[in-house]
Amino acid sequence: MTQILKKEQLSEQVYRFRIDAPHIAKRRKAGQFIMVRANNHSERLPLTIANASKDDGWIEIIFQTIGASTTELGLLNEGEHVSDLAGPLGKPTHIENFGRALCIGGGVGIAPLYPIVTALKEAGNDVSTIIGARNKGLLILEQEMQAQSHKLFVATDDGSYGQKGFVSDIFKQLLAEGQKFDFCVVIGPAPMMKATTVLTVGAGIKTFASLNPIMIDGTGMCGGCRVTVFGETKFACVDGPEFDAAGIDWDSMLKRLGSYREFEQKAKDKHICQLGTEQ
């Protein structure tokens, strides 16, 4: 348990770890997450499970090295162990045959979208997937998504790959073409989810968004991950992480995500600085 079986770098800042975790692999369902700590000083990081094999007893996580703790995680190598790994947590995505399903992923949010695309396809849905990133180098899992989706659309902000623009631009085009969808899941950076779900909900599509608020324990204990959904306080860890996008108070969530921006930058600078001296 907890050994890194395989490490891949998917883009400049994005890594995929395959971790030995038979217990979690056996039970996890699409949409669930784990808590991981790289070492004894690291924060507990909530990461949605990107893939798993029940038979071989592993799970995969995909993460971007943004802060000090994700940087520390990215420094671990194949054969090494993460200090702590717990899960699967959160409620699984509600999967059924909705008919035509639309899955929209942005940036590193494409990773947690992958098992949902797979599960929706297995349930018999006709799955259209839109993925996007800032540029070609940051786009992940294109081939995997291609294999699991009936149709795949790709956008990059700078136009270095696929269509130039945002995932929401592609959605607008599909809508303009008169395409209809019965169900939609959106995962990505919070501003992207806000912008995209406003459109999908506006088009009358039942839409769920997988939220990524600040979280400590992941079991309901701290309440740090609270979000307002249809006017009620919900905890993303036990009530989510997916919520009906029509009721999410995005502005409050976006503000809360910025709680520690200053600390994070300082911690990262300091960490990089220390790494420099060690070398």
Add this chain to the structure above:
Amino acid sequence: MSDNAEKKPPVNERFIKTPMPEQMPEERIRNFAEVPYGYAAQEVAREAARCLQCKNPACVAGCPVGVKIPEFIKCLAENRFRDAAQVLKECNTLPSICGRVCPQEDQCEGLCILGRKGEAIAVGNLERFVGDWAREHSDQLDIKVKPKNGKKVCVVGSGPAGLTAAGELAKEGFDVTIFEALHEPGGVLVYGIPEFRLPKEIVQSEIESLQQLSVKVVKNFIVGKSATIDELMDEEGFDAVFVGSGAGLPSFMQIPGENSIGVYSANEYLTRSNLMRAYKEDSRTPIINGRRVVTVGGGNVAMDAARTALRLGADKSIIVYRRGEEEMPARKAEIHHAHEEGIDFNLLCNPIEILADEKGFVKAVKCVRMELGEPDQSGRRKPHVVAGSEFEIPCDVVIIAIGNRPNPLIPETTQDIEVSKHGTIKASEEDGRTSKKNVYAGGDIVTGAATVILAMGAGKRAARSIIEDLL
């Protein structure tokens, strides 16, 4: 005692409690070291000698785990520390923790006969001394462990209820495994109670002593998620399960502005500081070090949070509580320490809104004044709002310490377990039995948020039932 003595003030030495040496308030508010230093042998001897050695000791009746108080105090008075430790360890699994965190004034000390005419025996201070002695001299103690009986018991949660149940069962020869959701065992003793009140090394050493009794501790395992109770029993071969998962779901006030940046549940604030060591330089976990911190609530957790805020560098730490100081559920010692440390008590005052700046950061709490009316169901006088009494307290951090609801993970995932309308698991107060066969529960998951010692009492009673039912 003669009638004459009753009329006189307690000048007799016997009526005066031996003071506990402590860090000075001005010094301790800038560090996380424990506040009381603990009695030295000389102080122990003086305090123990005050005990009347009652034939029918009221103190014991007041102890949820039934510690043989006069017996261990007698050993102390006779300078027999090892014997005192032996007596204490046999009835209490975690004495150095209880000595520090029990509400003695409502239990043993509250019933002490000496307390009628003077100051009660400092049972807590003496227990702490013996507990610490026992930790440091564990090789001299003779803990009787019965041979293995071949039965496997799973304990869910490594807080006070779980640790106590595990200890009792291990001594009885059960094969015990504790499952802990977090990365460090100890439950509220580690994530909640701060270092200055309960040093973490004490909790660690108590857990190590359980491991020496061959109790296994599995961290990062969330029963209900990593495996259900039914799976643990059917597939992993556990013969019984004790659920001591605690009241891990913080309550909020449901007032406007509660999601502003800088509003924490006490659980989050304390977890960041304690479990995640945000107070240490090398921790990656951030915490907002407010200059002016308002803590809402009047229990031990509120005191812990308000005092932690000072130690994290607040200029002003303010408690806001809707009733009066008399009604505060916190231990007297904690309230006293909080006063000494210069914490402002804003009593009969209730928040109605949290105000934030344009970026979403807290800037003030809007409150109303309250007045006390008739006693409510809890026997405490019910507070009412004073009309037109709104006022603002400027601050940059708000900590909500108004209690916890039971964690839903186990009730949601366990078949045939009866749950109350509040979400607590229904279990007998006397024996810890639930509606599900061979599943027992105790502590906050049954009672709702309560105290460490009540959880320990429940763990002990449930262990007795397991022994009765399985052997």
